[in-house]
Amino acid sequence: MKIGVDIMGGDYAPESIVLGALDARKELSPDQTIVLIGDKDQAQQIIQKTGENPDGFEFVHTTEAIRMSEHPTKAITQKPNSSISLGFQMLKEGALDSFASAGNTGAMLVGSMFSVKNIEGVSRPAIATNIPKEKSGYGILLDVGANADCKAETLLQFAILGSLFIEHIYQVKNPKVGLLNLGEEEEKGNNLTHAAFPLLKEKKSINFIGNIEGRDLFNDRADVMVCDGFVGNIVLKLAESFHALVEKRNFKDEFFDRFNYEQYGGSPILGVNAPVIIGHGISTPLAIKNMILLSRLMIESNITDKIRSAFN
Amino acid sequence: MKIGVDIMGGDYAPESIVLGALDARKELSPDQTIVLIGDKDQAQQIIQKTGENPDGFEFVHTTEAIRMSEHPTKAITQKPNSSISLGFQMLKEGALDSFASAGNTGAMLVGSMFSVKNIEGVSRPAIATNIPKEKSGYGILLDVGANADCKAETLLQFAILGSLFIEHIYQVKNPKVGLLNLGEEEEKGNNLTHAAFPLLKEKKSINFIGNIEGRDLFNDRADVMVCDGFVGNIVLKLAESFHALVEKRNFKDEFFDRFNYEQYGGSPILGVNAPVIIGHGISTPLAIKNMILLSRLMIESNITDKIRSAFN
Structure with missing residues (x-):
C-alpha cells in the first residue's frame, strides 16, 4: 500500500506535514508506505532533526508547489511538476493508492477530476466533512x-456517496x-430541496x-x-468559527x-476513482497524522470500489 | 403611541407575554401604551396575581388564536378574530403603531403582507435577526x-433594508x-451571489x-x-443550537x-408599512419586554418612513 502525501501544501508545510507523517508511520504496518511528494532535501532535514530515520519513507522530489492563492485549473495545467500534479499523476498510474x-x-478537486476522474455515473464529486x-x-x-449550484439529482448522489462513506469508514449500518x-415538514424548502425530497424519498438504497x-x-x-x-x-x-470562539475562551x-x-x-473527495483527501490549510502534525490514517482506512475499506458498484 | 402585542402567541403564552408586558411598562412613558390582544380575563388574572394594576394597559379581547402548527395563509383568512388577525387589522387602521x-x-409574515402590505418598491419583505x-x-x-429562493435584486433590497435598520435602530453610521x-474573492459564489455582487457594488447608498x-x-x-x-x-x-450547546455546559x-x-x-419584518416584530416561540418575559422596547424604538426612529423614502 502506497499512501501519497503532498509535503508542499498547507500553511505550515513542509515541517508540519513531515512531522505528521513521522507520527503516522508508527501506526502503519511494514507493507504500508508513505510516499512524501515535495522537496526531499527539506524533508530529510526535518526528519534528521527529530533523530528519526528517513529510510521508511519513499520520496518523490520536486520543489514546485501550487500556492493557496493560485487558480486551480490554471495551476494544475501549467505546473505539471508541482507536488499536487505529481501526486495525481502517480495516483492515475497506480503508483499511489x-x-x-x-x-x-x-x-485538489480539479486534479482529481482531471487525473483519476469521476466514477462513472457520478455527475459531480463532493467534498465531505466530518461533523x-x-x-x-x-x-x-x-x-x-x-459544487455551489446543484441539481436535485446531484443531492441524491451526495446522499448515496455519504451513506457509503459512513457505512464503510465509520461502520454505521443503514x-x-x-x-x-x-423546516422539517416535507413541503418546506427552496426549489432545490422541493425537487430533491421526492428523489431521496424514493431511493431504496x-x-x-x-x-x-x-x-x-x-x-x-442524521448521519x-x-x-x-x-x-x-x-x-x-x-461551525469552525464557533469552535474557535469556544477554544479561545478555554471552554474544554x-x-x-x-x-x-x-x-x-x-x-x-467522494465520487472520484481513488481515495483523495483534502487537509485543512492550517494542518498541524496531528491533523496530518490523522489525514494519513484516514487515507489508509479509505484504501483498506475499498470505499472506491463500493461507490463504483453503487453507481453501476 | 400604541404598541400592539399578541398575548396568545408563543409556547408560554399568555403568562410569559403578560409578565413581559408588565416589565416593559415600567420603562415606557405615560403616552406610550401597550395594547394587549387576546384573552382579557386570563391577562387580568395574571396581572392581579403579581399585585400590579391592569389599568395601564389597553385590552382587545379575543379567545381565538392561530396555533404554531397552522398553515399561515389559511389561518389568517379563516380566523379573522384571532389575536394575530385582530392585531394586523388594527395596525392597518392606524389603531396601533x-x-x-x-x-x-x-x-405574522402573511398577516403583515395582507394588511399593511409591502412598502412600494420593496418586492419581498425580509425577516432580519440579530447576530x-x-x-x-x-x-x-x-x-x-x-424568502427561500431569491433573485439578485431581492438581495440588493435586503442590503438596503438592513442598512437602514442598523443605521436608525443601532445608530451605526454607514x-x-x-x-x-x-469565499471572499469577487469571482467566488453560486449563480445568485454572482448576480448580486455587481448590483451591491454599484449601489451608491x-x-x-x-x-x-x-x-x-x-x-x-460586516454589520x-x-x-x-x-x-x-x-x-x-x-447559531442558536451552538448557543444552546454552550449554555447547557454552563460556559458563561x-x-x-x-x-x-x-x-x-x-x-x-423589514419592508412592510409598519413596525412588525416576530418574537421567538419560547419567549420568556425578558424576551417579551425587549420585544416591546424594540417596537417602541422602531416607532420612535420612524424606520418605516426612512425605508419608504429610500425606495421612492
Whole structure:
C-alpha cells in the first residue's frame, strides 16, 4: 500500500506535514508506505532533526508547489511538476493508492477530476466533512464547497456517496440521511430541496429520514447531511468559527474537542476513482497524522470500489 | 403611541407575554401604551396575581388564536378574530403603531403582507435577526426565512433594508454590508451571489464591503449580512443550537450571553408599512419586554418612513 502525501501544501508545510507523517508511520504496518511528494532535501532535514530515520519513507522530489492563492485549473495545467500534479499523476498510474494534501483545495478537486476522474455515473464529486455529534462520533456533511449550484439529482448522489462513506469508514449500518432544509415538514424548502425530497424519498438504497434543520447538525437525527456546496461551505466555516470562539475562551469539553479538525485529519473527495483527501490549510502534525490514517482506512475499506458498484 | 402585542402567541403564552408586558411598562412613558390582544380575563388574572394594576394597559379581547402548527395563509383568512388577525387589522387602521407576536412566524409574515402590505418598491419583505458580534453589539442577518429562493435584486433590497435598520435602530453610521458567500474573492459564489455582487457594488447608498464567509458572522467585517432566506434560516438555527450547546455546559461569557435571543427580543419584518416584530416561540418575559422596547424604538426612529423614502 502506497499512501501519497503532498509535503508542499498547507500553511505550515513542509515541517508540519513531515512531522505528521513521522507520527503516522508508527501506526502503519511494514507493507504500508508513505510516499512524501515535495522537496526531499527539506524533508530529510526535518526528519534528521527529530533523530528519526528517513529510510521508511519513499520520496518523490520536486520543489514546485501550487500556492493557496493560485487558480486551480490554471495551476494544475501549467505546473505539471508541482507536488499536487505529481501526486495525481502517480495516483492515475497506480503508483499511489491514495493522495492527500493540505494545500490548494480547488487544485485538489480539479486534479482529481482531471487525473483519476469521476466514477462513472457520478455527475459531480463532493467534498465531505466530518461533523461531531454531541452524543458521540461523527456524521458527515456534503457537499461543502465543490459544487455551489446543484441539481436535485446531484443531492441524491451526495446522499448515496455519504451513506457509503459512513457505512464503510465509520461502520454505521443503514446510516440516516437528512436533507438540510429550513423546516422539517416535507413541503418546506427552496426549489432545490422541493425537487430533491421526492428523489431521496424514493431511493431504496438509502435510509432517508426527511428534512433536517440547522439546529440538527450536532444531534443524532442524521448521519449523512446533504446540501449544496454553497450552503455546506457556509455551515462548515460557521461551525469552525464557533469552535474557535469556544477554544479561545478555554471552554474544554469532550464534544467541543471533537470539533477540532485535527481529530479526523481532512475532508475526502467522494465520487472520484481513488481515495483523495483534502487537509485543512492550517494542518498541524496531528491533523496530518490523522489525514494519513484516514487515507489508509479509505484504501483498506475499498470505499472506491463500493461507490463504483453503487453507481453501476 | 400604541404598541400592539399578541398575548396568545408563543409556547408560554399568555403568562410569559403578560409578565413581559408588565416589565416593559415600567420603562415606557405615560403616552406610550401597550395594547394587549387576546384573552382579557386570563391577562387580568395574571396581572392581579403579581399585585400590579391592569389599568395601564389597553385590552382587545379575543379567545381565538392561530396555533404554531397552522398553515399561515389559511389561518389568517379563516380566523379573522384571532389575536394575530385582530392585531394586523388594527395596525392597518392606524389603531396601533406597531404589532408584535411570539406566535406563528408564517402568519405574522402573511398577516403583515395582507394588511399593511409591502412598502412600494420593496418586492419581498425580509425577516432580519440579530447576530452578536464578538467585540460588542450586534449585526443583522437577513433574510432568515421569509424568502427561500431569491433573485439578485431581492438581495440588493435586503442590503438596503438592513442598512437602514442598523443605521436608525443601532445608530451605526454607514454600516458595512457583506454578501454571505463561500469565499471572499469577487469571482467566488453560486449563480445568485454572482448576480448580486455587481448590483451591491454599484449601489451608491450602501457601504458594500464585498463577500463575507461563514466564519465572519461574529466578527466585525460586516454589520449587515445578506443572504437568501434558505441560507439565513439554516445559519440562524445553527447559531442558536451552538448557543444552546454552550449554555447547557454552563460556559458563561459576555459574548455568549449576547447570543441569547432574550436580549434583543425578536426579529423585525423589514419592508412592510409598519413596525412588525416576530418574537421567538419560547419567549420568556425578558424576551417579551425587549420585544416591546424594540417596537417602541422602531416607532420612535420612524424606520418605516426612512425605508419608504429610500425606495421612492
